[in-house]
Amino acid sequence: MFGFTSNDIGIDLGTASILVYIKGKGVVLKEPSVVAIDRENGKIQAIGEEARLMIGRTPGNIVAVRPLRQGVISDYTITEKMLKYFIDKSVGKKTFRKPRIAVCIPSGATEVEKKAVEDATYSAGAREVKIIEEPVAAAIGAGIDISKAVGNMIVDIGGGTADIAVISLGGTVVSTSIKIAGDDFDEAIVRYMRKKHNLLIGERTAEDIKITIGAAYRRPEVLTMEVKGRNLVTGLPKTIEVNSDETLEALREPAMQIVDSVHNVLERTPPELAADVYERGIVLTGGGSLLSGLDALIEEKTGINTVIADNPLTAVAIGTGKFIEGVKGELKK
CATH class of the missing domain: 3.30.420.40 (ATPase, nucleotide binding domain)
Structure with missing residues (x-):
């Protein structure tokens, strides 16, 4: 060899x-x-x-x-x-x-x-x-046996798209791909900081905020972090403190768009497969699934047990x- x-x-x-x-x-x-x-x-x-x-x-x-x-x-x-x-x-x-x-x-x-x-x-x-x-x-990588005639729901949230699908017998039965994902979470934080704090921040800073204190569902304890950017009024560099409740407000819209798409796919799923999904739960993969509380938000809005795969990024x-x-x-x- x-x-x-x-x-x-x-x-x-x-x-x-x-x-x-x-x-x-x-x-x-x-x-x-x-x-x-x-x-x-x-x-x-x-x-x-x-x-x-x-x-x-x-x-x-x-x-x-x-x-x-x-x-x-x-x-x-x-x-x-x-x-x-x-x-x-x-x-x-x-x-x-x-x-x-x-x-x-x-x-x-x-x-x-x-x-x-x-x-x-x-x-x-x-x-x-x-x-x-x-x-x-994503389903194969998450360890799901997709070859059986059983419905499995996968929500793969990447950087540019979120792919939501019900898979059975090795193929996609119902699916949708929406252009709302990790990058949109970052953009929502940039917009929020500009509107609420008159602070201009870059993509990398927004991503840091998302990873460190970002939330799609209220965290058990409020986290804070210092954010550096440019004050849009004075044009000078400025540092402010931001908390996780603010990110919850900033990320509400893109997070709910993903939840709505999950809902939409469930509505179009044949009844037998929908029953399988209800029993087996929803599996989240992709870097976007690591946004704190996104699994809890989907579970609350659909009533279906939602878990993050063991290796969501890979x-x-x-x-x-x-x-x-x-x-x-x-x-x-």
């Missing part, structure tokens, strides 16, 4: 981050889906974590961009280069043969969007490409990798 021989790779192509799963090794890479580009010559300066650190801190000629918007490709050329960089970083450039890659995308992606992902993955060095829907990958990547292992025979020409 020569080093990397399995050549099975699963990629969670997310708006906020990209995860790469390799058969036998697990998740080997998790980096932000960010690319820093020199505007003057179009050259890529940095990719991944290095580029993320440049957001909001770059000179005028260097811009940090996200080539994926709301789960789909917004810049094909940059996505292709980013994918190639992450694949090479994961498996090494001197591989025995080109890898077979499964990539997951939002369940609401159009055929054109699917084709763009497929083409970009082939161009990045894949031998064969299999596209898998995010909720199916569930989709693991599921994508396990999926390609399962369809290996089918993929062989």
Whole structure:
């Protein structure tokens, strides 16, 4: 055997981050889906974590961009280069043969969007490409046996999209993909700080607030943190104290939009499968599911037991990798 021989790779192509799963090794890479580009010559300066650190801190000629918007490709050329960089970083450039890659995308992606992902993955060095829907990958990664004729409900909340689906017999029965997710939580906090405190903050600060004291459901005890930004009245830097009850107010609207979509999918679910979901509960995956109290909010509004998967951040990547292992025979020409 020569080093990397399995050549099975699963990629969670997310708006906020990209995860790469390799058969036998697990998740080997998790980096932000960010690319820093020199505007003057179009050259890529940095990719991944290095580029993320440049957001909001770059000179005028260097811009940090996200080539994926709301789960789909917004810049094909940059996505292709980013994918190639992450694949090479994961498996090494001197591989025995080109890898077979499964990539997951939002369940609401159009055929054109699917084709763009497929083409970009082939161009990045894949031998064969299999596209898998995010909720199916999330369910497999969360340890759910999706092959049985039993209804399972998955709510996968990423950076750009939230995918909600009821899965049975290995496929999606009812689903919806909404463009409300982690990035929208950040934007809601930015808007709130501007409106309530006349304080202008950046994306990274908003994300810090969300992770540290963010809440979709009232926390048992009120948490506070200091937030630095620019006072919109004086134009000078300012530090204020913000508490978790304020984030509850700021995040109410996007959190309720996710709850409404869960409700909508349940209403369209066939009665037998709806009964299964009621019995088995709702499983949350994705980074957005880690927002404090989101599971409690969904449970309160639907009356169905709601739990967060054991590995919410890596569930989709693991599921994508396990999926390609399962369809290996089918993929062989």
